Amino acid sequence: QVQLVESGGGLVQAGGSLRLSCAASGRAFGGGGMGWFRQAPGKERDVVAVILWNAGTTYYVDSVKGRFTISRDNAKNTVYLQMNSLKPEDTAVYYCAAASWFYTWPPRDMDYWGKGTLVTVSS
Secondary structure, three states: OOEEEEEOOEEEEOOOOEEEEEEEEOOOOOOOEEEEEEEOOOOOOEEEEEEEOOOOOEEEOHHHOOOEEEEEEOOOOEEEEEEOOOOHHHOEEEEEEEEOOOOOOOOOOOOEEOOOEEEEEEO
């Protein structure tokens, strides 16, 4: 079975940095990719960043461009999200997700989800 295990969330002051990690087990996603979504209280879950596993092509939502970087480690089957210059508006539960194939770009539907990790940015 596929499992996605997230780590790295926590409390940080505005302007600080955090690095999220997501380790995938059960299968690889070479034909698709992995990414990060987030959901703030009272709001819908939205895509943050996605990476195609083989090609390395990335997508970022406009609000995080220049501040967040998504990357992958092939040997560890792990995806990372480096978050710099954090703002209070970034506060949310961050979910790791994976897909066997992307039918749309940027993707909206994913096949597998982690349980989420909370990121809180204080002002």
